Amino acid sequence: MTDVQSSVSTDPYILMEIIRLQTEIAKQGLDLSGVVQAVVERIPSFTNAEGAIVEYTEGDEMVYRGASGFxxxxxxxxxxxxxxxxxxxxxxxQVLRSDDVVLDPRVDAGPYAEVGVRSMVVAPLKHDGSAVGVLKIVSTSTHAFTARDVRVLELMSELIAAAMYYAARNETSALYQQATHDSLTGLANRSLFFDRLRHRVSPGRRQLEPLGILIVDVDRLKRINDTCGHRAGDAAIREIALRISRIPRKSDIVARLGGDEFGVILGEISERSDLLTIVERVSEQTDQPFRFEGRTMHLTASIGYARFPEDGNDVDALLEVADRSMYEMKRKRSTRSTPAQQTTQEQLF
Incomplete structure (x- = not known):
């Protein structure tokens, strides 16, 4: 193991990647969900992994709070x-490795069959003296990982654990909040959105109730960032979050899925007309001018929607329908905009 540690510490490529990742983690500050996403996105680039996962211990379950690649x-x-x-x-x-999850009795292979995971390495994430989750690298090949991959995973798990410590300030409730909510808007994040959506449509539930989902994509946010600066862009995101949150009931979930995209889970949508009514109300709220530091910006959003179980019986099917309708709305808006209208909108910022 000493030779492995030495090879990791002297490999210039790995050292540079670790430094880059440390820099990215530092940029995320107290945004634990951002830290998690940075790690799972980056770690496959300097290991034999094709994807990475961060899981948190929540009660008697492990919950996937970050995932990348396949x-x-x-x-x-x-x-x-x-x-x-x-x-x-x-x-x-301690770190554990499975060279073939299909043959390994320690592994619950159920979740992995659908995406094709065949081997993995798992490292504990220790917070305040106890393991509160794991960092995992995965591959579609058996026997994919080496002792060097194991050592890299150990180092990465220590980085995340340190970030968790400072972000959560030694409080379990704060740790959960940081892991499941967006730091800019305070809304649920992508992880919690998928957590709740999978739970609501799970065939294992005794009673499956009809629900609706919305995918809201802010139009021309890049233009606001480029023209007025990222402070204005962040202010626009917070404003859209506030406007969307006014519509649903407290029992519904409003989430920022990342960048300029939001998601909403709406319970008790017994009729499709109920869902369309909410789409109209959200559209009315989002399509209003917004003033920031004396400047008026034109905000609009394209909204996609789907209803369970009418439009699909699982998460992927519902999201596909919602995405399709969102892009159709975006296309229609683009087609309807005349050059004169576009000029007027541009003058607003």
Whole structure:
């Protein structure tokens, strides 16, 4: 192991990638969800991994709070701690490796079959002396990982654990808040959105209730950033978040999915007309001018929607329908805009 540690510490490429990742983590500050996403996106670039996952221990379950690469569809998945390699990693507090998850009795292979995971390495994330989750790298090949990959994962898990410590300020409730909410808007983040959506449409539920989902994409945010600066862009995002949040009931979930995209989960949508009414109300709220530091900016948003179970029985099917309708709305708006209208809109910022 000493030779492996030495090779990792002297490999200039790995050292540079670790430094880059440390810089990215520092930029995220107290945004723990941002830290998690930065790690899962970056770590496959300097290991043999094709994807990476961060799971948190929540009660008797492990919940996927970050995922990248081919494992991205697993975001929001719940598995039982006692029946998973991740749960064993948390219990033992040590790095574990599975060279073939299909043949490994320690692994609950159920979630991995749909995306094709065949091997993995799991490292504990320790917070305030105890493991509160795991960092995992995965591959579609068996025997994909080496001792060097294991050492890199150990180093990365220490980085995340340190970020978790400072972000959560030693409080479990704060840790959960940081892991599941967007720091800019205070809304639920992508992880919590998929967590709740998967739970609501899970075939394992005793009673499946009809629900609606919205995908809201802010139009021309890049233009606002380029023209008025990122402070104006951030202010616009916060304003859109506030406007969307006025519409649903408290029991509904409003989330920032990333960048200029928001998601809404609407319960008790018994009729399609109820969903269309909410779409209209959100559109009216978002399509209003916004003033920032004495300047008026024209805000609009394209909204896609889907209803469960009418438009699909699982998360992927519902999102596909919602995305399609969102892009159709965006296309129609673009077609209707005349050059004169576009000039008028541009003058607003």
């Amino acid at each position: 494992a991205a569809p697993l975001l929001g998945t719940h598995v039982k701690r006692e029946a998973s390699l991740s749960g064993l990693c948390v219990r033992l507090g």
